[in-house]
Amino acid sequence: MLVAPPTPVEPATSPVTVLTATQRREVPTILRDGAELVAIEDVAVGFGMTVSSKDSRGAATLVVGPHEVVLYEGKSLASIDGDLRLLSAPAQNEKNRWLVPVDGVPRLLGPLLDLPVDWRPAQRVLVLGHVSIPSVSVATFTSADLVRVVFDASEGVPFRVEQGSDEITVSVARDLIDVSLPAEPVSSGIVEWIQFRGGRDNTFVVRLGPRFREVRAREQESPPRLVLELRGEAASAEGGPPTPTPPPRSAPARPADGVRTVVIDPGHGGDEVGARGPGGTLEKDVVLAIARRLRDELVNKLGVQVFLTRDRDVELDLDTRTAIANNYKADLFISIHANSVRAPGAKGSEVYFLSYQASDEAAHRVALLEGIAEPLGRAAPGSALELILWDMAQAEHLEESSALATRIQDELGAVTHSRIRGVKQAPFRVLVGATMPAVLVEVAFISNPEEEQLLSSTDYQKTVAGALLRGIARYRRERSVRQGRATAPAGRP
Ligand SMILES: [Zn+2]
Structure with a gap:
């Protein structure tokens, strides 16, 4: 269905x-x-x-x-x-x-x-074919009472600036641009965050903070650049520290680094509730809450486009989840779950990526629990269908999936202070059809009363989403370095 x-x-x-x-x-x-x-x-x-x-x-x-x-x-x-x-x-x-x-x-x-x-x-x-796509990279420079937001373009593009009550939008009337946003949050009270909303006009949004007072925009032709100067309330006296000026640009703006779209998959949903904690907390609810937080973090802080496979309490079959990721041509697929075992003491996070075989017994158990009871063996081994699936889907992404899983587990392990249960491989059906690097994260054990309580607190959900964000950000940086090296002189074929 x-x-x-x-x-x-x-x-x-x-x-x-x-x-x-x-x-x-x-x-x-x-x-x-x-x-x-x-x-x-x-x-x-x-x-x-x-x-x-x-x-x-x-x-x-x-x-x-x-x-x-x-x-x-x-x-x-x-x-x-x-x-x-x-x-x-x-x-x-x-x-x-x-x-x-x-x-x-x-x-x-x-x-x-x-x-x-x-x-x-x-x-x-x-x-x-070979179409030249302008890139726009955004950087921010903050001092006590001033934030400079600098839009550097790889070629002359028409910037249009509009001021609303709580945001300033910058649009670029081009069919397509590549975008890079600052990975670090802006924390000034003058600007809350900057994101790329996209759409027909390629619109950036600068969300204004409570200290914002006024903005000045200026444009220069060479190199093509738009600078927004946002001033805040409670300006310090004359002679305060000078505002750093953006360094001159020596190279064209960095092209997008290859992670533009992420699909997050909150596990289970609807009548299929997933695991149930001893206190009655349902896996489907906590993973949706974490997925929504992660979406906001990724959009606001990494400037990537994010879609959820489900943004409400609805049942979805496993193939549909990856089909959604494939349809959006996502660059990463992240399925979020909460673990459950009989032993109430089990705790910590685990991150999985796909393999034909489970890396150990426990990994196999989790794979069964998450509904992969019919793993890849459905099609006779070696049959054309199986080979095509293998060829088209996860096989070529296993290395990247493994790298992503490792980075996420590094960050999760650091914040949960739990024994690191580590990165494992298992034949998760939900990952099989994904045509991009894909991981399944078991954020904690909902079967553990302590972790169940943590999972239902918004503070802990924020902490987990923050750790996932940092893991993805680190993976993205390392991947762009790897790819930059791999494709050094030429571009795409
Ligand atoms: Zn689950």
């Missing part, structure tokens, strides 16, 4: 923008069974794609130069130059056009056109 994703918007009501080096077009989409589909002929206009008529198997071949893609009506499979690949939803043939899931377009058109193809769900843009 497929449950429609509860959050956030049903996206299919608005078109997607197709961006190439020379053109920009709007292409309509439709919703079918919760999947957003687009006609691939509409997207590939101008690339000389030919489409054969449907054969007796319900298949058609798309050809561009030496490359070909075969689509099968009603099937979530495509053959790309002879290799079978999975799509997140079945292809449909209607009115002689082929409708495919929007998030599958890069997988299909990338090899077919022999070009980089990218889907940016936050801005709803499909990028075809």
Whole structure:
């Protein structure tokens, strides 16, 4: 059974923008069974794609130069130059056009056109080929009564500044920009936080604090930069410490570091309550509370786009959870749970990532508890289906998943002061289909009366969310260093 994703918007009501080096077009989409589909002929206009008529198997071949893609009506499979690949939803043939899931377009058109193809769900843009995307990086400089917020752009972009009662918005009228925000919170009382709201106008929001008094904006052309000077109440006397000035920029603004979208999955929900503490606390409730806090932290402090698989008390099957992450093309998937065992003394946090085999007996027990009783063995070992799943989903991300799990466990262990139970591997079904680094976090033992009480306190929920945030932030920094090194001189192919 497929449950429609509860959050956030049903996206299919608005078109997607197709961006190439020379053109920009709007292409309509439709919703079918919760999947957003687009006609691939509409997207590939101008690339000389030919489409054969449907054969007796319900298949058609798309050809561009030496490359070909075969689509099968009603099937979530495509053959790309002879290799079978999975799509997140079945292809449909209607009115002689082929409708495919929007998030599958890069997988299909990338090899077919022999070009980089990218889907940016936050801005709803499909990028075809080598398109120069301006980047905007934001830095803050704080002194006693002044905050400077500096927007450095990699090329001239039109900044638009508007002041509201409790926020200042800065919009950049471009189809697409890459954004980097300060990782550290602004703590001045003049500015509360800065985040990227995105949308059509690529809007940044500077939330004003209680000390805010006035703002001045100035723009410079070379290098392209917008500076907001926000002054606060209770300005100190003349001769106070000088405000640091941003250092001159020697290189273009740093491009986005590869973690733009995170999907958080609060475990269980609805009638499926998860574990129950001795005092009656339900796992489904505490993990939702922690997930919401983590979402706010990630949005405000790391400037990433965050979606929850569920933002209310609703039952979701495991495949739907990863399908949501895949549909949003998330860069990370984090499933949040609370542990439970018979022994009331068991305590602490554990972080898991996927493997075919549990790293130990206890890990296997947790895997069973969290509903993976039918692990990967469903398809006969070595069968085509299993290989495709393995090929398409978690396999290529195991190393990154392991790195993410380790960083999260480092930070969680540090705040929970519990015996570190460590990073483990287990065949969690909820992680199997994720096409991005994915971990499952057991934040504490709800079966332990002490930890049950902690879990239901908002202070502890904040502490846990803060630790998860730091773990993700550290992972992100290290990953950008790794990737920077790996791709040093060239960009993407
Ligand atoms: Zn659970």
